[in-house]
Amino acid sequence: MKFSILQNDLINALQIISGVVPTRSTTPILENILFDLENGILKITATDLEVSITTEVSPQEVDKHGSIALPAKVLTEMIRSLPEIPIHFNLDENNRMKITTDKGIYQIAGISKENFPEMPLLSNERTVEVSSAMLSRMFSKTIFAVSSEELRPALMGVFMQIMSDEFRMVSTDGHRLAKIADKSFRYDENPIQMIIPSKAVQIALKNLNGEDTIKLVIDDNGFRFNFPKTILYTRLVEGEYPDYERVIPRDNDKQLTVNRNLLVSSVRRVSLFSSVLTHQIRFSIKPDKLIVCSEDIDIGGEAREELDVEYKEEPMEIGYNAQYVLDILKQIDTEDVIFLLKSPVRATLVTPMTQGKEESFLMLIMPIKLGSS
């Protein structure tokens, strides 16, 4: 294997895949990335066995084809710290990679390709073509509510539902929930649903830019994104996704409308005085008035802010985790946000002031039950 490549081209490719490399693995080979030079194209692959990614880059000059796995961390750090100059790679018969630039000569030991896990093949695959912008928007609106708790693995991913007349994503960690749907979407075959691990979603989000449409290739166990120069493969999260429709309230008839930015600032300031353990804040809602307050009995702090809002119903006191409120408000693109309430012990429904065209977006936040005092 012998080739020359521009520093800028190589580091861009490495940055695309580096998010997949596990920082510490019980399988040391996974801390490597695979270089595969074929037909004048360099393919770079990383995998953690759940998520795999391959990206292509064109070297300036190719002298000899070949393949080798190289330690990801040292290679990426080294390439990143070089200026924009050509880099020459030359692999010897003992799997040692010699890297030469104007600055000097570096050598690292590689591992032969046979030891590197292969990218899984899909069987009985089905292909769905979707708009990149839509996919990106839906992922970014749902990823925040994905659970990181291993006790309920099914919640550790974004639930994607491809239906005949709707493309939908849902995420929840049991305390909040996000559901977004594109109603302009059409699909003629049998509906598909799957849980995509959050790591794959994060990496997909980084690669979802520019292109108009993207091909999703799906089988029973896995799922592949075909980006123009990059292929991202992920295994699916096993398990049954909970019946989320059941917990979306239909009769929350008390509407609170408030300016999003003002509420974000208030919650942020007030939450500084809440307990670090619970982040508990209190919404005291009165006709056209919202009081956001908190107290931390341990350090003896308390805070209270008043906001002008639109609210016509009877007064209500409701507790929330401030972090959850901020996460949800971050997803709102409109100037005002709507809170639909029923009671302090029932889920609150949060939506933007107006929905996008052919879009339906809602979020739920489960309150903190307040004490009797």
Added chain:
Amino acid sequence: MERTIIHVDMDAFYATVEQRDNPDFLGKPVIVGANPRHGRGRGVVSTASYEARKYGIHSAQPISQAYRLCPNGIFLPVRGKRYVHVSRAIMAILREYSPVVETVSLDEAFLDVTGTERLFGHAEEIGKQMKVRIKEQERLTASVGIGPNKLVAKIASDLKKPDGFVVVGREEVRQFLSPLPVSRLWGIGKKTEEKLANLGITTIGELALLSKKTSQDCFGKLGVVLWQYAQGIDDSPVISSREAKSISNELTFQKDVTDIQVLRETLLQLSEKVGYRLRSQNMVGRTVTLKIRWSDFSTYIRHKTYPKSIFMGDTIYAGIFALIENIDIHQPVRLLGVGVTQLSRADEHQMELFGIENGKSQIVDETMDRIKNKFGEKIIGRGLHQSGR
């Protein structure tokens, strides 16, 4: 910043509470702890009154030995609730003098009074006032130590017990510590003490003369800490704690146990007791703790933390079961303990969208709680399948 720390330590707390509550016990040797069963009892002494200490009785001593030393002593069971009640009243007094009160146990607390002089006068004045207040209000005596850090304050409070009052100024620290035996320092157990004695070091002053490096070479990481302590240096902060930090239950076996089934059944009972106490105090917790004391008195402690609050006997036991499954029961067990920490108020909790916590198990616990509240805690409990689950 230069700090002023006060350590308040109640004198023979459980025993003096008993003497105060029952004037017949005044001036007599009172031993609070396990049932001595005429010298055959197991378990240990919790607290001995000063009268009992004259017989050589001290806390953590086997109750059987205490009985032999003073068979005519007044042996009393531990009345936990009573002491908690009295302790709360005392801590409330302390909190009037500083917002930063760290309760170490029912009878012991640190106060950081740095900067409160303007409000209450000098630390010395505060210490004296607190003692008077505790005496007048609760008819109990406390020993108070004042120093520039927790270590010095604690050693000071211990020095003139009972009813002690020792103030150590910033400049007097080295001089104050120097003649004291090394065992007064935190972190020095029997073994370290022996090791130091072999080096010819018995006092803190002698330890302070060692170089930091020598101390580190001899005792590793501990060496650096010990060296600092010997210089009177301790930066650990006073951490205020308002609520009880843990709810736990222990059982000392009448006879050491090796049978895993007996151990599991005991752990289930202890888990249920802890769950019941959590619920009756309207608390929930996040971490379960398993404590095993082996027949050679060495103690083994393991924790498991849940992402969600727990308050039910069987959830606590599930955690305990997972912990004990990974333990090699290599010698007979003398004592078992189950505890729950990271507590918070049960009536203030993050609710669940999918409401998984209201299962069958909770109904069982709620029903049992009603029965227990009516007929007593021992009336009903869960049984165990042979598998231990």
